[in-house]
Amino acid sequence: MRTGKSARQVLTFARAAHRYWLEAYPHARNELGxxxxxxxxxxxxxxxxxxxxxxxxxxxxSEGAAAFAxxxxxxxxxxxxxxxxxxxxxxxxxxxxxxxxxxxxLGNNRQLHxxxxxxxxxxxxxxxxYDLNPQDGDGGYIRTHVSVCREIAMALPSYESVRxxxxxxxxxxxxxxxxxxTGAALGDAIQAEQTSLEIARYPELGWREVVAAGGxxxxxxxxxxxxxxxxxxxxxxxxxxxxxxxxxxxxxxxLDSLIxxxxxxxxxxxxxIDHYGSQEEARERLAFLASRSPDLVARVPESELHELIVAxxxxxxxxxxxxxxxxxxxxxxxxxxxxxxxxxxxxTVHRVSRIxxxxxxxxxxxx
Numbered sequence: 001m002r003t004g005k006s007a008r009q010v011l012t013f014a015r016a017a018h019r020y021w022l023e024a025y026p027h028a029r030n031e032l033g034x035x036x037x038x039x040x041x042x043x044x045x046x047x048x049x050x051x052x053x054x055x056x057x058x059x060x061x062s063e064g065a066a067a068f069a070x071x072x073x074x075x076x077x078x079x080x081x082x083x084x085x086x087x088x089x090x091x092x093x094x095x096x097x098x099x100x101x102x103x104x105x106l107g108n109n110r111q112l113h114x115x116x117x118x119x120x121x122x123x124x125x126x127x128x129x130y131d132l133n134p135q136d137g138d139g140g141y142i143r144t145h146v147s148v149c150r151e152i153a154m155a156l157p158s159y160e161s162v163r164x165x166x167x168x169x170x171x172x173x174x175x176x177x178x179x180x181x182t183g184a185a186l187g188d189a190i191q192a193e194q195t196s197l198e199i200a201r202y203p204e205l206g207w208r209e210v211v212a213a214g215g216x217x218x219x220x221x222x223x224x225x226x227x228x229x230x231x232x233x234x235x236x237x238x239x240x241x242x243x244x245x246x247x248x249x250x251x252x253x254x255l256d257s258l259i260x261x262x263x264x265x266x267x268x269x270x271x272x273i274d275h276y277g278s279q280e281e282a283r284e285r286l287a288f289l290a291s292r293s294p295d296l297v298a299r300v301p302e303s304e305l306h307e308l309i310v311a312x313x314x315x316x317x318x319x320x321x322x323x324x325x326x327x328x329x330x331x332x333x334x335x336x337x338x339x340x341x342x343x344x345x346x347x348t349v350h351r352v353s354r355i356x357x358x359x360x361x362x363x364x365x366x367x
Contacts, residue, residue: 006341012304013345019070019077027081028066032059035089038144044137050096051141058092064316065217067309068225071302076228083152084221087119090145091173091217098181101134108132109181113174115142119149120220121159122167157230162223162237169220169245172198176214202246208275209285212253213246218313222306236301243297248310251289255317255335258286258328279327287334290314294340308342315346 032055039051065088072080094112102108111132117123125146130136153159175192182188189207190196195214199207222240226232257264257272264271276282297306314335317323323332336343 008304009308009342012308013342016067016070016305016308017349019074020067023074023077024066024069024081025063027069027078028063028085031082031085032062032089035085038141041139042137042141043139044135046100046135047097047138047141050100051093051138054093054096055089058089060316061092062088064088064313065221067312068221070309071222071225071305072228079152080225080228083149083224086145086149086152087224088217088221090115090119090142090149093142093145095177097133098177102132103134104132106178106182109178110174113177115146116173117167117170119146119153120166120170120224121150121154121163122170125150153224153227156224156227158227158232158237161232161234162227164234165237165241166220166223168194169214169223169241172214172245173217173220176211179211180215198246205246205250206285208272209250209254209289210246212272213250216249216252218249218252218310219244222309239300240306243293243300243306244310247289247292247296248313251286251293251310251335252313254286254289255314255323258331259317259320259322261328262322262325273331279330283331283334286331287338290335290338290343308346311339311342312346314339314343315348316350318343318347319350 036052036055039048039055042048042051062085065084066081068084069077069080094115098105098109098112112129114123114126115129118125125143127143129142130138156162171194175195179189179192179195186207189199189211195211198214199210202210205213219241222244223237226237226240254272261271261273263269265274273282276285293310294307297303297310300306318332318336322328336347
């Protein structure tokens with residue numbers, strides 16, 4: 001039986017690699033080229049640099065988001081990639097801008113992140129995202145992201161099935177961003193209405209792990225990609241959410257923090273990993289989050305593709321040298337062992353095929 005599962009995993013890996021590297025990835029690079037050209041004409045120099053640096057430093061996030069397009073039929077793959085890249089790049093840009101100076105950092109964060117709900121059709125489009133931000137001359141950059149993503153998302157065949165869980169995740173995301181950017185304590189998390197409900201719903205997780213889960217886009221990306229299926233029901237959409245949220249979402253944010261651990265410590269910045277009481281506790285908790293993922297994704301259609309996507313996310317982080325330096329090594333080893341062979345395979349792929357992130361060059365016009 002184990003041999004049969006291994007064979008299926010090999011076939012899934014080969015099928016997904018073909019779909020991603022030969023179709024989704026080139027489309028993602030094309031989209032990133034389009035957005036770079038768009039960023040270059042932002043009037044305000046600070047916001048222009050925010051957009052360009054986001055694309056330069058976080059392009060891998062958008063390329064990773066495009067991995068969900070392997071779930072879509074080939075005929076729809078290009079448009080799904082367009083939507084996923086527009087959404088992920090918007091989320092990363094908002095994160096960058098909200099880290100800047102502002103008279104009301106919390107209010108500014110909330111106002112900027114209203115664009116997330118608008119991009120997914122959960123809230124109305126608006127013109128006041130920068131109302132509390134020192135700079136506001138983006139030449140319609142946020143609105144373009146919102147319009148591109150919103151138009152595609154709301155036209156998906158099963159959009160109405162994914163809309164209710166998307167609404168919940170959007171609220172979690174906005175609250176998580178505010179909590180993470182303000183160095184929140186437990187009392188602040190309990191005051192955040194949706195986050196408080198989530199903490200109570202998942203007592204097996206620490207409250208910081210729940211907040212981290214809210215700050216990942218994985219479950220939202222999975223829902224958007226799944227909504228291309230006209231047969232997706234609301235129950236099916238909820239099962240997809242459960243496959244990613246909170247465990248895989250939380251693992252995503254924790255691994256992101258892990259590769260920044262040494263840098264944050266040297267700069268005196270707060271890091272999610274340091275909230276654990278010891279290195280051993282951090283190793284056990286991240287391994288626990290990782291060990292839950294295969295069981296959770298096994299409950300949804302195309303489960304092995306979803307398992308591979310989660311493994312690919314982890315493999316990307318575990319391919320970074322920072323994940324294996326100093327005390328991080330034991331934590332990374334625990335996650336790799338908990339996720340199994342697919343994580344090892346994807347880690348190898350990321351190690352041998354990493355593309356330099358030092359400069360994102362335009363790669364052509366969108367078609």
